Amino acid sequence: MDLFSLEGKVIVITGASGLLGRQHAEAIALYGGIPVLLDLNQAVLDEQALYLRDTFGVNCKGYSVNITREEAIKNNCREIIKEFGKIDGLVNNAANNPKVEDSAEKNFSRLEYFSSQIWDDDLEVGLKGSFLCLKYYGYEISRNSAGGSIVNISSDLGLIAPDQRLYRVEGLKEEQQPVKPITYSVVKTGLIGMTRYVATYWAERNVRCNAICPGGVENNQNELFMSEVRKRIPMNRMALKNEYQGLLIFLLSQASSYINGAVIAADGGRTAW
Template identity: 30%
Template structure:
């Protein structure tokens, strides 16, 4: 088996979701040491159970919106003898996640400031705090890579009609933070260029996660490939961005969306 990530130690925030858990699985298979993190709860426990006993896997509880937790995370990891040289800013609150907390999905006029600010705190401020801690603890000490995870809705507006009659909608705060993520990438890419670090953004498209046939049909009509992505198809691109073969890439936005952004 090709071990394209051998020698890489990869730290992933928000590792328990459909994409995060796929990244963990695929990166371990590709020979990486994987440091996963997420909020305590069912997703974290499921991920830990799936990789229990693997020598190349570690897990840390982490709320990326908590400054004290983020400030100490790399020190904790390095104290355990691991030195992350690739970091994935993957943690994010989505509208579906808010619904999972027992809330109805709000329309724009009824979006609360608390939900808006909570989303910004996790998706954008959390990404900033992880990058800031990289600057303090990692960047310049050895070559490092940061991958910021955006979305097909980072630089493209959603087609609101596809959500009509669906239990979920496109969430304004999510799109806003994912656009901001790439702004952070561009700023950091130049700032870290002389210190041996690269920074890129990946923008996944619509990923299948138990969606109804009707929703798949609606969104598939907007995508050149005619369908939603499987999680492993996003992971294919992520593995490349984390590998030494992407060493000459920095400041880039990589769309993995089946052609959604091309129309």
């Protein structure tokens, strides 16, 4: 009965106030863990932490931290250790959601027009931020006598290329056609490499590191877009926002005690086609 328990486990979640970040935090709290919420808006984090404490009866705290700033992470790591005494788990969930401004003539999400500044910004959050979290929070996990677990949130688009036909708009010129930005694929693929590196780096200290590759989540998208996505998924639907909770708990808990360096697609079978 205790196989999936996170009782007393201090687990840091980056991007904790986002769509999936909130689901991760609720699942951890439900299984007795102590969610440590990292994001940018302190007021939102305070409200979220209060909800988790009241609803699940667990200790919980939120910290406004820019994960691209090493000194900020270093200081926050000290605060967490001072507050909770340890760190048992890390969920590297934070990532930019690329928003690219378009003009009448060009769509700047396209590779040939893509801004090098947006490239830098996206990689700074998704890859540099994840690296810095591993450097500090991950290292603290490695200092535990029992080790712990790290879960990197990649994507099915870390395993396959985006099908750009999904984003096409009839009647637009080629240079105006929207696409999934290149940085999304680069970041999510990079997290898989990071997962394998860390899985072998601290293995002797009983620190496991695995990656989840979620598929698309239903979130009030355009119905035409959703119908096209469904055709590419064997289960013929997108995920509900809470459908990754079970896999996350499995990977954070002792239920997955011999799973390390795994890259798990949770995409309704999309990457099986």
